Amino acid sequence: MRGVVGVQYLIHTLGCQMNERDSEIMAGQLETMGYTAAASEEQADLIIINTCAVRASAEDHAFGHVGRLKQLKEAxxxxxxxxxxxxxxxxxxxxxxxxxAPHVDLVFGTHNLHQLPRLLDEASERDEMLVEVWKSAGDSLAEHVPSRRRDGVRAHVNIIYGCDKFCTYCIVPFTRGRERSRAMTDILREVQALAREGYQEVMFLGQNVNSYGHDLDPKVDLADLLEAVEEVDGIRWVHYMTPHPRDFSDRLLEVIGASQKISRQLHLPLQAGSNPILRRMNRKYTREQYMALIDRARAAIADVSFTTDIIVGFPGETEQDFEQTLEMVREIRFDSAFTFMYSPREGTPAARWEGRDPVPNPVKKDRLNRLMELQYEISLEANQGLIGKSMVVLVEGVSKKNDSVWAGRSQTGKVVLVDRVPGIDLTDRFVPVHIDAAKTFYLSGSVTGDPLGAPSALGHALPLLQS
Ligand code: SF4
Known part of the structure; x- marks a missing residue:
């Protein structure tokens, strides 16, 4: 690996938290080589666009960005x-x-980003684009690759890569490959090191976190991992995303229910509320099984909050199917939902079906609006129900929209704003908060006591990567 001096890098990250974590790993390797973070594209000697394939709009965004950089590359x-x-x-x-875009020098994929120093070396010796994309990750996972964490409050930790579920609309199994779990000892070592650095909150990442460990020998599962991380001194909160509604065992629910540290927010992507559509999506559960999971979770976890993802206008979705989705939303009363209109992704099974995208756009838009209207009403009511309650909030920093308030999150994933007091820095502190007011997307409250525990030893949010 060639060291460099005085050169600057910039990484643009699109898409999900897995991509953000990948960007941190790229940044760590670059800084080990001697690169420093650039404040702008004009200053950068290396620009990496870390792309997302999950929606056509994200792809268009990436292509547009690559196109716009042609001028800069020429200059x-x-x-x-x-x-x-x-x-x-x-x-x-x-x-x-x-x-x-022949002005692009290097293309690499999700499976070989740990080889970035070598790839840069090789690209620098060529006159034309170097493309090195591995179809799969191979047999072993790259451990001990340096990383530069972007967030000074919450540390993201990969626990499982890839996905075996093959939902018919999703490109992830093709871009991220089959499920590969990291050894529990490696994950725990990383979490212990993070606690020593001063991190108090970790977020376990995977496309399908509750498949964790099925491919390890001996087999372990997410409940085992969460139980083990409960014992790590210094870590106060543990989140994980994203679980799949199918593999949620009673034991996992019990472990979460008994824990002082594990998030009480269950993000359970529903996607659709009608069985024929769930079958066409290959989601591998029925609406009845999903409802039963909600009931089991309510029984096992005090103060649990539910959030979800829903797609409207999937091929074959009738008005009656959509009504069944609304019915489930009404019944479950999710705290919040990410809602999407279906659009076909090249390379997925659904994109090859006859008719391809048969639900007309105006119908999709109408369904999306009705769904959002219902969900917003429920979100507001759920938040209003918390007025007068007390909760612990981890302050993440000054609100981006209003610099007179701190923004943080509760253990159930609620955004909570509290007034700033001059001269006191609450960033990265756990504070007791009384909830005074509620809006659809956030709560407002007042701090009722001293922050819990010691301040972390960390510097705060590190603005290294742009998205
Ligand atoms: S579970 Fe389905 S939607 Fe989620 S990553 Fe896997 S294939 Fe995609």
Whole structure:
């Protein structure tokens, strides 16, 4: 690996938290080589676009960005431009880049980002684009790769890569490959090191976190991992995302219910409320099984809050199917929901079906609006029900929208704003808060006592990566 002096990098990250974590790993390798973070594209000697393939709009955004960088590359030919991430795993992207963006120097994928120093070395010796994308991750997982964490409050930790579920609308199993779990000892070592650094909150990441461990020998599961992390001194809160509603065992619910540290927010992507649509989506559960899981979770976890993802306008979705989705939303009363209109993704089974995208756009829009209207009403009511209650809030920093308040989150994932007091820095502190008011998307409250525990030893949010 060649060391560098005085060169600067910038990483643009699109998409999910897995991608953000990948960008942290790229940044760590670059800083080990001697790169420093650039404040702007103009200053950067290396720009990496870490792409997302989950929606067509994210892909268009990435292609547009690559196109716009052509001018900069022409003005500064020594600058290296790289494209990485999920889109790089798709053959269509490589073909597009070769045809429309020959100014790109390097393309690499999700499975070989730990080889970034070598790839940069090789790209610098070539006159044309270097494309190195692995179809799969191979047999072993890359451990001990340096990383530069972006967030000074919450540390993201990968526990499982890839997905075996093959939902018919989703590209992830093709871009991220089959499920591969990290050894529990490696994860715990990382969490212990994070606690020593001063992190008090960790977020376990995976496309499908409750599949964790089924591929290890001996087999372990997410409940085992969460139980073990409960014992790590210094870590106060543990979150995990994203679980799949199918593999949620009673034992996992019991472990969460008994824990002082594990998040009480269950994000359970419903996607649709009608069995024929769930079957077409290959979600591997029925509405009845999903409802039974909600009941089991309510019984096992005090103060549990539910959030979800829902797609409207999936091929074949009738008005009656959609009504069943609304019915489940009314019945479960999710605290919040991410809602999407279906659009076909190239490379997925659903995109190859006859008719491809048969629900007309105006119908999709109408369903989305009705769903959002219902969900907003429920979210507001759920939040209003918390007025007068007390909760612990981890303050993440000054609100981006209003610098007179701190913004943080409760253990159930609620955004909570509290007034700033001059001269006191609450960033990264756990504070007791009395909830005074509620809106659809957040709660407001007042601090009722001293922060709990010692301040962390960390510097705060590190603005290294742009998204
Ligand atoms: S569970 Fe389904 S939606 Fe989620 S990553 Fe896997 S294939 Fe995609």
């Amino acid at each position: 500064k030919p020594s600058m290296t431009l790289a494209v990485a991430g999920c889109m790089a795993q798709e053959p269509g992207t490589i073909a597009w880049l070769k045809k429309h």
